[in-house]
Amino acid sequence: MSQIAEVKTMVETGKSKKVGAAVQAALDAGIAAQTILDGMIESMGVVGEKFSTGEIFVPEMLIAAKAMSKGVEVLKPVMAGENSTSLGTCIMGTVAGDLHDIGKNLVVMMLESSGFDMVDLGVDVPADKFVEAVKENENVVLVACSGLLTTTMPALKEAVQTVKAAYPNLPVIVGGAPVTPEYAAEIGADGYAPDAGSSASKAKELINKA
Amino acid sequence: MKREPFDPVKEREVIGMYPSVDSVELAGMIGIPPFPRMYRPIERRENFKMLFRGERPYWIPVCGWFGADTNMFRPRQQADNYANHQAFDGGERIDYRKLGNVLVGWFDIELQWEEKVCGATAKPGVTKIPDINYWEDYVSMPDLDQMDWKAIENDNTEYLAGDRIIQLGIQLGFWERLMNLMGVAEAAVALVDEDQQDGVHRFFDQLADVYVDYIRRMKKIINVESVFFHDDWGTSTGPFFSLDTCREMIVPYMKRVTDCCHELGIIFEHHCCGKAEKLIPAMIEEGDDYWYPQPSLNNVDAMIETYKEQPITFAVASPVMTSDMSDDTIRKMAQAWFEKYKDKGILLTMNIDAIAENDPSKYPLFEDTIYELSRIAYQDAE
Incomplete structure (x- = not known):
């Protein structure tokens, strides 16, 4: 098995204790850090797809994200001098009145693993906070709003519309159990992801369109 | 022995009241008022048990947290019940609002009440066990000797009297x-x-001992006939x-709990929210007697068909009934529901999925109609 393939397998299967050594071995063999990172991001894409199709579940996705993060730790010092490979900053939060964080946390991990710099505002986030966070952070390319309760769907609408009023060209993606693609479109969101697994590809699609 | 024929007047006669449940917070209110007890040809508990003995009951048994053939029992002396605002017992009324929104459950965990979802969860940001491999360094198993068993025995005589099946509710199963x-x-x-798996196994192994010990001790003082075990897998x-x-x-570990229940003649209901139909094989292997799958997320009809030869059955929810429906429409819906499920060996329960259109005030007529239809249909059974 090639060194890159080994790193990818370790990410996909969540071998967080071994992935660091595999990444180091790949670096030692002269493989570029960016190539290794791209390989790991690709692995997380596979993980996301498997999650979306029900082949794997929350634990497997989380342990893969954990392994990815261990691999990135090894790459970070090597890549410090290189040009930024970040896809940009994504502001994410669960909307006002909603305390659910599991789905939101999964999306944060998946987007981070896909190359976004994540700013996690947490739960119960008022609409204005999303706008403030866009102002306060550099290179914001995406806002992601999560809502898990039917009762907080109006807050989701308010969050989307407040961000769009302040930043009409900034893409906003939404998700959460009661949210449908139709509702996302109705409230003015640019995109919708039905689960954490598909959030990364949708997020990339949105920023490429913007 | 021939069954008493259905009598529409006698069996709608109120012969008493089931007691209120004063220390439960549901839908923004504390307390569930008393509700009428109707005449039944046999005790509700006996009818319920018949289903699980493989016999044709007198009517389709009804399960649920209130107003059902089950009498939910969650004594406040078990800290999780208290912390979850769900003390289904005969004690004095607890005014949870005066106690603040954080109460302490088993394992000294702070459980924060969230009114919007009518439930409590671990206080955000507080992690009791940072490393499961060393869980013994962070927490101890609950000491059941410290519970006031005398109070449990003495305070609930009236609450547990009556003909409903006594169902011991246990919060927070293994995964939860x-x-x-x-x-x-x-x-x-x-x-x-x-x-980390060895640490999890070690933790669950001891936790199973605690649940088994809890059920055994409770059975010695209370006639526990069913256990309602919370573990949301979906x-x-x-x-x-x-x-x-x-x-x-x-x-x-679940199997150790159900084995204990079955040894004691206790019917085991696994309470599992979410879409969990793919895990039914595990439910069967661990010995669950029945499960109420949330109707908006799971296909209960497919489950009934797929697992008809297996030792598990399901509670089937009433359909969504809207406020504009006439009594005649409700009766027709009940007739259709009954025709579909009359030979399936299932239980009835009230649909409590958060569906805005569902009008709970329509349910009593639906349940009454199912009662009548099943009484008539089953009255000639041996």
Whole structure:
């Protein structure tokens, strides 16, 4: 098995204790850090797809994200001098009145693993906070709003519309159990992801369109 | 022995009242008022047990937290019940609002009440077990000797009197407990991480002992006839974990609990929210007697068909009934429901999925109609 393939397998299967050594071995063999990172991001894409199709579940996705993060730790010092490979900053939060964080946390991990710099505002986030966070952070390319309760769907609408009023060209993606693609479109969101697994590809699609 | 024929007047006669439940917070209100007890040809508990003995009951048994053939019992002396605002017992009224929104459950965990979802969860940001491999350094198993068993025995005589089946509710099963103590993400990873699985097994092994001991002690003083065991395995889109993970990490411990129940003649209801139909094989292997799958997320008809030869049955919810429906429409819906399920050996329960159009005031007529139809249809059974 090639060194890159080994790193990818370790990410996909969540071998967080071994992935660091595999990444180091790949670096030692002269493989570029960016190539290794791209390989790991690709692995997380596979993980996301498997999650979306029900082949794997929350634990497997989380342990893969954990392994990815261990691999990135090894790459970070090597890549410090290189040009930024970040896809940009994504502001994410669960909307006002909603305390659910599991789905939101999964999306944060998946987007981070896909190359976004994540700013996690947490739960119960008022609409204005999303706008403030866009102002306060550099290179914001995406806002992601999560809502898990039917009762907080109006807050989701308010969050989307407040961000769009302040930043009409900034893409906003939404998700959460009661949210449908139709509702996302109705409230003015640019995109919708039905689960954490598909959030990364949708997020990339949105920023490429913007 | 021939069954007493259905008598529409006599069996709608109120012969008493079932007691109120004063210390439960549901839908923004504390307390469930008393409700009428109608004449029944046999005790409700006996009818319920008939279903699980494989016999034709007198009517389709009704399960649920209130107004059902089951009498939910969750004594406040078990700290999780108190902390979850769900003391289904005969004690003095608890005014939870005066106590603040954080109360302490088993394992000294702070449980924060959230009114919007009418439930409590571990206080965000507080992790009791940062490393499951060393859980003994952070928490101790609950000491059941410290519970006031005398009070449980003495305070609930009236509450537990009557003909309903006494159902002991147990909050926070294995997966829920792990989530509460470690945080959701860390608990999920621990289930599949080979470096943490031994710690999880060790923890669940001792936790199973606690649940078994709790049930055995309770059975000595209270006529527990059913256990209602909370362990939510589903999300809105599917199981939290795979069937393999469930089999490896949870089933052996759940089985010890159900084995204990069955040895004591107790019927085991696994309470599991979410879309969890893929995990039914695990439910069967661990010995669950019945499960109420949330109707908006699971296909109960497919489950009934798929598992008809297996020792598990399901509670089927009433259909969504809207406020504009006439009594005649409700009766027709009940007739259709009954025709569909009359030979399936299932239970009835009130649909409590958060569907805005569902009008709960329509349910009593639906239940009454199912009662009448099943009484008539089953009255000639041996």
